[in-house]
Amino acid sequence: MKTTRHGAVLGLIAAGALLLTACGSDNNTPAGNATSATSGAAAATPVECGGKAKLNAEGSSAQKNAIDTFIQAYKAKCSGQDLAYNASGSGAGVKNFNAGQVDFGGSDSPLSKDKGEVEAATKRCQSNPAWHLPLVFGPVAIGYKLEGVKDLVVNGDVAAKIFNGTIKKWNDPAIKALNGSATLPDKDIKVVYRSDESGTTDNFQKYLKAASKGAWTQGDGKQFKGGVGEGKEKSAGVAQAVGSVDGAVTYVELSFAQDNKLSIAKIDAGQGAVELTGESVGKSIEGAKIKGEGNDLVLDLDSIYATTTAGAYPLVLATYEIVCSKGYDPDVAKAVRAFLTVAATDGQAGLADAGYAPVPKAFQDKLLTAIKAIV
Template identity: 45%
Template sequence: MKLQRKIGLRATALGALAVSGALVLTACGSDDNAGGSTGGTGEKTSAASNIKCDGAKGKLLASGSSAQKNAMDVWVKNYMAACTGVEINYKSSSSGEGIVAFNQGTVGFAGSDSALKPEEVTESKTVCKGGQGINLPMVGGPIAIGYNVPGVDKLNLDAATIAKIFSGKIKTWNDPAIAALNAGVKLPSTAIQAFHRSEDSGTTQNLGKYLGATAKTDWPYEAEKKWPAPGGQAASGSSGVAAQVKQAEGAIGYFELSYATSQSIPTVNIATGAAAPVEATSENASKAIAAAKIKGTGNDLALGLDYTTKADGAYPIVLVTYEVVCDTGNKADTLGTVKSFLTYTASDEGQKVLTDAGYAPIPAEINAKVRTTVAGLK
């Protein structure tokens, strides 16, 4: 509980910083326009950081995953403070919407919690002239299962029980299956209200991959971005699901960890078969992500995650958010900014801020390949 409280305080402080930073950036944008800025020289390096703005200019539009929003807010704040006159506008929507926007050519890059499908790669070739869309792993972290059950400060669940809760087979909090995993805990007869994402979501797909790999009997659905199970209630974005869980007694939902810590929503410990149920923390997610292997080919760095891990302290419900870019064929007016910004997010400095925001940095060996690939974008 002390660790959760510490992380929660960190995330709350960071959220306040991001809000204040957004206000500062808005003001700075107004000052630049008033002063007749031409959109940045692309030559400035911040004295307070190692952010290099070489080739960056004007405005860069991006959109997609809401799971990485809190990380993106901090990255954008830091980057725009260093690169005067350059504007990064990331629209937090969903992985599905981000990929659609990317393949329509309306954004410089997209954020997605799942790698491009083969048909999406094929579609990207019409936008990436002479190339194709590739996946660059940039943000890791746990998918927290948040709950609202007054009087229950600690809750253990396993994959089968989670599957039954989200598919509507378990309907009350004092169900024998939940009680068996929480000896000595007084569970109420409160009805369970399970919340899921209303739109196509990579977070949904990653949860589905975990349940499909570990509880196939109780979760017979394909791991798709669209919510597959009957029943439950829908909300928009990770923020929407978290808000519903926060306010509805008996609620349970899934979202990226920083949404739980910033709103003091308790999270489920996962019984994986390890020596003890595993808490949703950045450190524990890192242990699972460290075992990831690159499954993409060429410049594509899509990862294969082990959702069935039973390693002690390895939190199994993880996601990796990719920045989807063209390997070749990027628009000339945004290429410099895309390379400059993603060089920063993949840097040691950019990755370092992730832990404080409730995320898990990408393993160093994989991240080194991300930097090389970003440097070679054309």
Template identity: 35%
Template sequence: MKISRIARISAIGAIAALALAGCAANEPSTPAGSDAPSASTLEGTIKATGASSQTAAQEAWTKAFQEANTGATVVYEPTGSGTGRENFLSGASNFIGSDRAFNDEEIAAGGFKTCTADDIVEVPVYISPVALAFNLEGVETLNLDATTIASIFAGKIAKWNDPAIAALNPDAKLPDAPVAPVHRSDKSGTTGTFTAYLHATAPDVWTWEDDDTWPIQSGESAQQTSGVAQAISAGAGTIGYLDASQIPDGAGQVHVKSGDDFVAYSAEAAAALVESAPLATGRGESDIVFDVDPASAASGSYPIALVSYAIGCVNYEDKNIATLVKSYFEYIISADGQKAAADNAGSAPISDAVREKAQAAIDRIVTK
């Protein structure tokens, strides 16, 4: 079947129960004991850069937040996760979105010029499948396993009628045509998620470590998520990875092998992978990061799931900036904020348990 935007978000209802608690979108309430002011007092502008995967979600979040807080403005520029993290280090962004949290070495090095101290807040706000979409006339779905996917993107499978693809899709009319894999040219957390999947599940073929920068010279490159989507639409025989919220209309869908099943991407299936993942150890109290292992994906879960983060400071020089960031973070993790993202981007709402941990981290932002 062809994948439409409505089909991409249809699974949300099945997991809506994960996000029943939280603040109303038109009334971002302040938790008891919090220093954040009521919505009516919020004024000023905060600027952010980062993950292009969050684009649709950020559009929904900023619109609802600004409608509820008419004196506040949130500007989010989808530059890509790598640029976002660089801007946070340099002090160019008040907060960022990133498909990868800062790693242990980066946190130990510190030097976050956006902050007045090295303590940072990292909270998961956006869970979404990284989909594989393709443009192949007459073919709407394909079953692919990890070894075959890795072989395609490593440049070891050159034709669509390759025996490895044909064996998994005996009923598909596969052409004797070149495979044109598309990857991100910019530093990207989506690339990090995808290469982590390849390395964990097909290490004999994909011998490179997971990395936010595409590690080899192969295939076609495109800037940001929108560029990958455009390249897939424009080129016959193309296949690429991108956040499922931005799959181009009419693109074919890859069902990825997980356990004994071939699983279509969906918010529900991505949530199943992430919900079973432990939190990373050795992190600070304001640093809530998942340790997702694609190789441990259970049958029925989608094994390429992106967990994207909102990242800010515990301490800001400007306390009004701190208040705005804190209030905005509280809204986007709320049940209504998560529903807004689900409706606009097809993402999976965070669970109540994750929300509770995220709220405790956000509460540490100093606003006085």
């Protein structure tokens, strides 16, 4: 990992790392060390290395930089072991996991029962259920490029109307009402969206549905349904496109917005404008609840999207590693357990520098229980 690439992100997330590792925990680790709680868990958690020498995984591009961090930690912990990750997007990750072409998939959304994904995953896992393991948390930015405007505020209603084409100009009265005396140009809004199937798109549209109070009626899903704008592939593609066009706006993970020097909108959920910071992300993740059963750790994020908690940034994405609970060949199961154990412990220490937030302690404990049970 190149620490210089994400240096700007570190300042945003590092404070949140303190909050997140303490979230829901009775661990009395000194607050001065942002990774001490995670490091303590890592030191106490044995890793049984071995099995398949090179795992294959595919999916979410939102977690690509986090997976790179996990791979480095895995190779350091388990000499001779490796993992190849193809950041092809959540849709492809689910499809190829269910087809048995990769050892696990990465998705920003849970498997869909209605689309047959749950049934297909059960078949792939030799008639055993697949589990969702939320290993990566990260904020999604409403990133934009607008000359002369660096401090933009939106809310759920305005964001929905921008991304479904109802609001077409940057000086629209609804935007001006949230931005006081700011000078907004009479310029067309150019929406850029993910053209490939994306869990980021699904999460963003679910946010718009929950937070817009009826303005977003287009639904959700991994395909963008706003009916406006220009599509680009993957997180890097949309961020690069916005960075090259004045008046453009998109939804994208924080690290990609930072990499492309995009301005990031504040979000007003009813308690004042909230900047995307480590602390504001931490307040949102504190409210995340698990709605899956047993070791299937599916999160209920609806309460986050529609939060009115003061100081909470509501656009937070959780990425799942989708694994077989049972049904792997023994050498694959052993390597999958080893990689995921390292990712949930040692690997978390490097996430702040890669633009993400470490998993809360309570989540880490649940993750390790689930990982240990994979066979």
